[in-house]
Amino acid sequence: MSGELTDKVAIVTGGASGIGKGCVERFVDAGAKVVIADVNAEAGEKVAATLGAHAAFKETDVADAGSVTDAVAFAVERFGGLHCMFNNAGISGNRNDHLLDEDFSDFQRVMAINVLGVAYGTQAAARHMKEHGGGSIINTTSIGGMQASRGPWTYAMSKTSVNMLSQSAAIDLGEFGIRVNCIAPANIESPILGNMIGSGLSEEAKSKMMDEVRAFLISRQPIQRQGTTDDIAEAAIFFASDRSTYMTGQIMCVDGGMLTGNPQPAGGFQEIVARYRQQ
Numbered sequence: 454m455s456g457e458l459t460d461k462v463a464i465v466t467g468g469a470s471g472i473g474k475g476c477v478e479r480f481v482d483a484g485a486k487v488v489i490a491d492v493n494a495e496a497g498e499k500v501a502a503t504l505g506a507h508a509a510f511k512e513t514d515v516a517d518a519g520s521v522t523d524a525v526a527f528a529v530e531r532f533g534g535l536h537c538m539f540n541n542a543g544i545s546g547n548r549n550d551h552l553l554d555e556d557f558s559d560f561q562r563v564m565a566i567n568v569l570g571v572a573y574g575t576q577a578a579a580r581h582m583k584e585h586g587g588g589s590i591i592n593t594t595s596i597g598g599m600q601a602s603r604g605p606w607t608y609a610m611s612k613t614s615v616n617m618l619s620q621s622a623a624i625d626l627g628e629f630g631i632r633v634n635c636i637a638p639a640n641i642e643s644p645i646l647g648n649m650i651g652s653g654l655s656e657e658a659k660s661k662m663m664d665e666v667r668a669f670l671i672s673r674q675p676i677q678r679q680g681t682t683d684d685i686a687e688a689a690i691f692f693a694s695d696r697s698t699y700m701t702g703q704i705m706c707v708d709g710g711m712l713t714g715n716p717q718p719a720g721g722f723q724e725i726v727a728r729y730r731q732q
């Protein structure tokens with residue numbers, strides 16, 4: 454819906470790639486002025502260059518509180534305010550199927566980016582918004598932080614923390630007209646999953662493996678397709694816009710229904726029932 458974010462200024466962290474990049478493009482299309490805040494300067498500058506005067510890149514490390522504060526100041530100076538802070542940057546960290554094999558060597562880094570980064574972004578944006586009539590803070594979590602599973606141990610812990618942080622912040626900041634909501638994606642087109650499980654593989658092997666992994670994930674979703682960055686942008690525009698001014702502390706899953714349940718027939722269960730019914 455074009456024009457929905459006219460007169461709004463937003464920061465999108467992690468806006469140089471994947472979900473963030475897709476949302477930056479859609480925010481600009483909806484009329485917003487957007488700061489792309491990312492550690493990857495080359496990719497971030499490139500995205501900004503394609504979007505004209507309504508987008509600007511600001512090199513930002515979300516794990517550094519000062520850097521995040523600078524990004525907020527940059528948005529205010531460049532575009533005259535800040536109405537939406539989309540704390541989206543995140544990394545997957547390592548994956549070890551078994552807890553007994555996990556060494557937690559990436560724990561500090563994953564937590565610093567995925568949790569502290571969101572906390573810094575929420576705080577820095579809220580400090581500005583409190584003095585300027587409120588605003589909308591959107592934090593990217595994951596269904597990986599809502600449904601227990603084996604594998605990405607630290608990542609799962611980090612995303613659960615994002616949920617609790619966001620809901621606590623929603624309670625704390627509501628009186629200032631600041632809303633804090635989460636988007637929980639799953640199986641969205643972006644390099645993050647391939648980077649986590651494909652390190653050390655050739656490009657060809659990685660691409661083949663990812664085709665299989667995607668097909669497996671899709672088979673476990675009620676809506677049987679891979680998600681797109683546009684699917685996430687729809688939710689993000691809703692939370693950034695005035696259509697959601699009565700919503701705070703919510704976690705919106707944009708996951709093809711994956712968290713709700715697996716549509717695969719429960720093979721073993723049904724076989725037992727069928728065997729007895731035939732007798």
Ligand SMILES: NC(=O)c1ccc[n+]([C@@H]2O[C@H](COP(=O)([O-])OP(=O)(O)OC[C@H]3O[C@@H](n4cnc5c(N)ncnc54)[C@H](O)[C@@H]3O)[C@@H](O)[C@H]2O)c1
Pocket residue numbers: 466467468469470471472473490491492493513514515516541542543544545566593594595596637638639640641642643644645646
């Ligand atoms: N793609 C999915 O299916 C999926 C599913 C669930 C959750 N997520 C979450 O969505 C968010 C975006 O992921 P994506 O899939 O677009 O991945 P991505 O790897 O394409 O994008 C992540 C971006 O974050 C940036 N970034 C990393 N560390 C940073 C730092 N310290 N400071 C600033 N920027 C930093 C990267 O440079 C990159 O541009 C993440 O929080 C991720 O956990 C993604």
